[in-house]
Amino acid sequence: MWESVLVLQVPSPSVKFKFQIPKPRNWSWMNKYSSIRCAGKVNRWSLDGMNALVTGGTRGIGHAIVEELCGLGATVHTCARNEDELEICLRSWKDEGFTVSGSLCDVSSQVDRQKLMEVVSSTFNGKLDILINNVGTNIRKAMVDFTAEEFSSVMATNFESVFHLCQLAYPLLKASGAGSVVFTSSVSGFVSLKSMSLQGATKGAINQLTKYLACEWAKDNIRSNAVAPWYIKTSMVEQVLSNKEYLQEVYDRTPLGRLGEPSEVSSLVGFLCLPASSYITGQIICVDGGMSVNGFYPHHD
Numbered sequence: 001m002w003e004s005v006l007v008l009q010v011p012s013p014s015v016k017f018k019f020q021i022p023k024p025r026n027w028s029w030m031n032k033y034s035s036i037r038c039a040g041k042v043n044r045w046s047l048d049g050m051n052a053l054v055t056g057g058t059r060g061i062g063h064a065i066v067e068e069l070c071g072l073g074a075t076v077h078t079c080a081r082n083e084d085e086l087e088i089c090l091r092s093w094k095d096e097g098f099t100v101s102g103s104l105c106d107v108s109s110q111v112d113r114q115k116l117m118e119v120v121s122s123t124f125n126g127k128l129d130i131l132i133n134n135v136g137t138n139i140r141k142a143m144v145d146f147t148a149e150e151f152s153s154v155m156a157t158n159f160e161s162v163f164h165l166c167q168l169a170y171p172l173l174k175a176s177g178a179g180s181v182v183f184t185s186s187v188s189g190f191v192s193l194k195s196m197s198l199q200g201a202t203k204g205a206i207n208q209l210t211k212y213l214a215c216e217w218a219k220d221n222i223r224s225n226a227v228a229p230w231y232i233k234t235s236m237v238e239q240v241l242s243n244k245e246y247l248q249e250v251y252d253r254t255p256l257g258r259l260g261e262p263s264e265v266s267s268l269v270g271f272l273c274l275p276a277s278s279y280i281t282g283q284i285i286c287v288d289g290g291m292s293v294n295g296f297y298p299h300h301d
């Protein structure tokens with residue numbers, strides 16, 4: 001049982017304490033990312049040698065995530081539905097020196113999800129270090145007005161897709177020895193937002209799945225976390241924010257008084273994938289300029 005010896009040097013260079021620690025459940029992972037290795041060969045702030053699947057990488061937050069992970073050294077596979085946009089992105093990433101491949105895939109389709117994961121498996125030789133479940137959609141309307149088709153479509157795109165992709169990715173993440181799953185949730189999963197009941201319910205489900213996977217997959221050293229943005233400047237929210245009065249209300253509700261940038265979400269996602277965050281799992285972290293903690297701060301005293 002007492003197989004490994006950790007040498008700790010404190011506080012004077014001449015004093016050395018030796019003590020023994022029990023062998024962890026999965027030593028190979030520990031060996032890969034422990035502070036023992038970090039002090040030496042492994043760079044905790046790099047994704048060098050790792051691979052990632054990022055869904056919805058051609059625009060907005062997903063696009064920023066692809067670039068963030070590549071910038072940290074990862075090789076990335078992404079997917080989207082629009083072929084032209086995908087081709088343009090892949091060419092531009094190649095020009096920038098990033099290693100990114102891509103698939104046409106509608107994540108709301110079971111068949112597409114299966115094909116996507118087959119491509120990912122063969123591209124990355126049966127091993128996946130990082131899964132970013134980023135795609136999401138929204139239909140804004142009162143809860144009572146949703147049709148059955150709209151309900152199915154939002155559920156399939158936002159929740160069924162991530163549930164199934166996680167199932168399909170599991171053996172590959174397990175093979176990594178140190179897998180990381182990050183979901184793009186939303187503040188709508190915590191608080192109620194006008195006309196967002198269905199989208200908010202899917203994000204609430206994602207938040208709960210984040211916690212379940214953190215516990216269920218901990219034995220395989222797969223971490224699971226989520227990021228929960230408030231308004232970020234992307235094509236998804238362009239139309240609603242083109243209404244000046246609405247935009248002003250968003251500013252008023254947001255302590256930092258502005259919208260977020262996709263790169264302000266991708267930086268957190270990057271951190272959650274790094275060995276530097278190896279003890280963080282089951283967390284849903286808001287990227288919201290303080291919106292979700294805002295109580296009552298009137299403009300006039």
Ligand SMILES: NC(=O)c1ccc[n+]([C@@H]2O[C@H](COP(=O)([O-])OP(=O)(O)OC[C@H]3O[C@@H](n4cnc5c(N)ncnc54)[C@H](OP(=O)(O)O)[C@@H]3O)[C@@H](O)[C@H]2O)c1
Nearest residue numbers: 056058059060061080081082106107136231232234235236
């Ligand atoms: N922007 C915000 O203010 C905000 C706030 C909170 C949470 N979020 C969440 O952040 C995530 C990304 O949103 P975003 O604002 O970056 O969206 P976006 O600008 O609309 O980009 C969405 C990306 O996903 C792809 N995509 C959409 N539906 C897809 C599908 N069914 N299958 C495959 N790919 C699909 C799009 O490409 P194609 O259209 O070519 O498929 C595009 O690359 C979503 O989960 C959203 O709920 C966003």
